[in-house]
Amino acid sequence: MTEEDGPDGPEMATVHLLRRVSVEFGLRQAEFAARHGMHPTDVRALICLLDAGRAGTPVTAGRLGARLGLNSAGTTALIDRLERLGHVVRTRDAHDRRRVLLTVTARAVDQGQEFFGPPLARMADLLRTLDDREAAAVRRFLLEAHAALTGT
The missing domain is CATH 1.20.5 (Single alpha-helices involved in coiled-coils or other helix-helix interfaces)
Structure with a gap:
C-alpha cells in the first residue's frame, strides 16, 4: 500500500x-x-438537455422533470425560468404536434463553452495521453460507477 x-x-x-x-x-x-442568474438545478437541466441532444433523444417537459426528480409545477417553473433567460426554447414536435420539445439555445451553449471549455479541454487532452486499453478502463469504470449510483 x-x-x-x-x-x-x-x-x-x-x-x-x-x-x-x-x-x-x-x-x-x-x-x-x-x-448567470440561475439555480443549480437549472444547470443540471441544461446538462440533461445537452446530453439528450448528443444522443439524438427528444426531451419533453415530462421527461426532463422525471430525470431531475421534479413535479410538474417545479418543471414548468424551471423551463419558464430557462426560457426567460434565453437558455431553452420550446418547439412543437414535427412528428406529433401535441408534444412540445425542449432544446438548448446556441447562446447557452456558448456561455457553457466559455466557462467549462478550458477544464473540459484539459481533461480531453489528458485522455488523449492514454493508450486504448487505459482509456477503455477509465470509460468502463465511469460507466459502472454511474450504474452503481443510479441503480441501473
Missing part, C-alpha cells in the same frame, strides 16, 4: 478521488449558475 492509497486501500482511494472530482464539478456548476 502506498501513501496515496490511504487507510482504506487503493480501491476506496479511487472512489474518494472520484467523489472529489464530482464535488468540484458541482462547485463549478454552482458558480456558473450564480454568474
Whole structure:
C-alpha cells in the first residue's frame, strides 16, 4: 500500500478521488449558475438537455422533470425560468404536434463553452495521453460507477 492509497486501500482511494472530482464539478456548476442568474438545478437541466441532444433523444417537459426528480409545477417553473433567460426554447414536435420539445439555445451553449471549455479541454487532452486499453478502463469504470449510483 502506498501513501496515496490511504487507510482504506487503493480501491476506496479511487472512489474518494472520484467523489472529489464530482464535488468540484458541482462547485463549478454552482458558480456558473450564480454568474448567470440561475439555480443549480437549472444547470443540471441544461446538462440533461445537452446530453439528450448528443444522443439524438427528444426531451419533453415530462421527461426532463422525471430525470431531475421534479413535479410538474417545479418543471414548468424551471423551463419558464430557462426560457426567460434565453437558455431553452420550446418547439412543437414535427412528428406529433401535441408534444412540445425542449432544446438548448446556441447562446447557452456558448456561455457553457466559455466557462467549462478550458477544464473540459484539459481533461480531453489528458485522455488523449492514454493508450486504448487505459482509456477503455477509465470509460468502463465511469460507466459502472454511474450504474452503481443510479441503480441501473
